[in-house]
Amino acid sequence: MSIVRVIARPMLAASFILSGIDRLRHAEQTAEQLSGVLSRVSDALPVAASEKTLARVVAGTQIGAGVLLASGKFSRGAAMLLTLTTGLSTFVEYRSADSLTKEAKSHRRSQLIKNISLLGGALLASVDTAGKPGLGWQAEHLIKSGKKSTKKQLKKADAGVRALAHDVKGH
Template sequence: MSVVRFLARPLLASSFIVAGADKLKNADATAEQLSPVLRRAADALPIRVEEKTLARAVGATQLGAGLLFALGKAPRFSASVLAMTTALNTFVEWRTADIGSKELRSARRARLLKNLSLVGGVLLASVDTAGRPSLAWRAQQIAADAAKQTKAAKADAAKAARSASRQLAPGSHA
């Protein structure tokens, strides 16, 4: 792991870890803030789940993914999870923010920009292969190599067939 990744991952993850722990610690407030979204999620589930339980799950997910990301364990997966939870939180915060004064509107805009910046950071991290090719890239390279080999084998077979037909043709002295 490069020094930059070694330092950057925990720095980026710190905000998510603290936010996840806060959501767990204050599950009632989290459930209230996330209520419109959580109510829809609870209604979509096949079993009855309380909003407070879903709020705890969101907090635990954010805390766990933040810790995994900070430690460099499953960094692409954990960054993807952090991007999803942060996008959800950003949407909810934007919709529920008090905008009764110019200062409150300015604070809401600042939080939106901060959250969008964090989403952008973890989205970049979610595609970072740490200098190693991704599985998709490796599969494309294998497929390209196989196609080249097939084309070469086909050309060799055609050449051999032409040579054989010349040797077997009437009037050839083979």
């Protein structure tokens, strides 16, 4: 892993981890803020779950994914989870933020820009293969290799059949 990744992943993850801890500490406020979304999720679940419990799950997911990203373990999947949870939070925070005064509008805009920047960083991390080929490339390479191998085997089989046919004709 490059030194940039060693430094940058924890730097990016820190904001998500701290945000998740804050959301977990203030689960009631988080549940209230995300109530529109969490109530739909709660209704869709086969098991009854309160909005406060779901808010804790979102916060725990953000903390866990942040720790995974920071440590470089399952970082692409963790970054995708962070993108989803942060995207949801960004949307809800923007819609519910105070915009009555000029200062409030400025703060709302600053928070939106910060959150969008974090989303961009998480999206980049979700596609970062750390210099290793991604699954798409690996699958394509495997198919090409399989085609080459099959072609060679068919050529060998054809040559064998032709040689056998030649031997049968000669006898």
